[in-house]
Amino acid sequence: MQKINKKLILAVDMHGCPNRCKHCWLGHMPNKNMKKSDDEFIVGFFKPYFNSITYYSWLREPDFTDDYANRWERDNQISINSKPQRFELASFYRLVRDKNYVRFLKSLNVNSVQLTFFGLEKLTDKYVGRTGAFEELLQATEILISNKIAPRWQTFINQENAQEIVELLRLSETLDLRKRCKAFNRDFIFFVHAGSCDGENRKLYDIRINKEDIPKELIAYYNNIDNMYTEAELCSKLKNDNTHFVYHNDKDIVLNISNEFDVYFNFTHMLDNWKIGNLKLNSCEEIIKRILDEDIPALHIARKITVAGLVEKYGDFLSHKIFDSYDYKAYLLNKHIEVMCS
Ligand code: SF4
Known part of the structure; x- marks a missing residue:
């Protein structure tokens, strides 16, 4: 069989996520640990069709398994002709609970890690969906800096939290994060955006911020404001x-796979109309044909x-x-x- 001339990237929700963020574009799903050997089944499903497969055992929170170091090694081993990357992402949940984790990140030459805020304590906890999240984000910031890894503060703005994002910016100045990162030749980055409007964030349409209501102090930090x-x-x-407006895979094909083996393109949220199929219920031929034809109910509607x-x-x-x-x-x-x- 002739192989498909595209790279395949698989992001599999093997361990879930500790958070339930109100901006989560994937949508909320129950956590469930998949079996270790499920990785072999999933890669084996696609192996006859692709020369290059990158395997990620996480789709939501990276390293949200106690066995994260072995898991990372396994992701590297099981990938074919292409290794997984870190994307400057890490688990702040784990950073504050496991002393070895930051050493693990250092060993992989991670230089910067993104942390997501929604304002100060009350609003960040509310939007992350977990009491204590804000405190953990501040602790994670300190742990990263002590280990010469630059935190990057991502903030999601809306009508409810706009003023608190200004206060958060002030807090980053009080903590002197810019200067402290400069001391080890890294930049502290603070940026603001409203996020896409799919998944959970879609439910926040009513409080999506009006352009003129973005506080003037934040304009310089707003992503791609022009x-x-x-x-x-x-x-x-x-x-x-x-x-x-029809989503389309260009060079690479990225698939998101749920802990129930449902498979989706990573175009938008993981809802039924966007589902390609199920790796346990559909045949390889069926799934591959749908992937190549981009044959899913939502795209049929989009084409019309x-x-x-x-x-x-x-x-x-x-x-x-x-x-x-x-x-x-x-x-x-x-x-x-x-x-x-x-
Ligand atoms: S946005 Fe990320 S951290 Fe938040 S619930 Fe979604 S996957 Fe988890």
């Missing part, structure tokens, strides 16, 4: 756009409506909520799919 628009501006720009059609049906020409163009099209399409399938 390409951010109000919903009203986007509706005017896109109302005559007769293209279709233009962006102009989406704007006409669901766009709010009076809304000042902030989006970039790509995320706004994704928001409209997901809205359409919800309506069509309800």
Whole structure:
């Protein structure tokens, strides 16, 4: 059989996540430990079709298993012609509970780790879905800096927490994080964004921040601010756009696999209309054909409506909520799919 000329990347939810963030684009799913040997079954499923397979045993929280060091080794071993990367991601849950974890990160030459905030204590705990999360994030920051790893503070802004994000910025200044990272030649990064509008974050549409309500102190830290628009501006720009917004795999194929063996492209949230199939219930041939044809219910719907059609049906020409163009099209399409399938 001729192999498919694309890299395959598998992200498998083998251990779940300690958090239930209100911005989680994947959507909330129950935690469940998969069997160690499930990795072999999953890689074996795709091996006849791909020359290059990168295997990640996590889809949500990296290293959320006590056996994280062996697991990382195993991910490397079981991958074929392509090794997993770290992406400057780590588990703050583990950082504050396991002294050896930061040493493990150092041994992998991790230089920077992203930590996510939603304001100060009360709001961060509320949006992470866990009491104590804010304190843990601050502790994790200190542990990282003591080990010469730069924390990168990612913040999600909305109408409820905008002022607290300003206070969080002030806190990072009080803690002197910029200077302390400079001392070991790394940059402390603080950035703000509203996130995409899928998964759990989609449920926060009503409190998505208006562009003019972004506090002026945060403008310099807002990701890609020059390409951010109000919903009203986007509706005017896109109302005559007769293209279709259809997700598509270009060079690589990235698949998200749930702890029940359901398989999805990593285009957006993991809901039924986006499901390719199930690795235990469907044959390899069926799954591979659907992957190559990008044959899933949501994309069939996407191919039948233009962006102009989406704007006409669901766009709010009076809304000042902030989006970039790509995320706004994704928001409209997901809205359409919800309506069509309800
Ligand atoms: S955003 Fe990340 S840490 Fe938060 S619930 Fe989702 S997977 Fe877990």
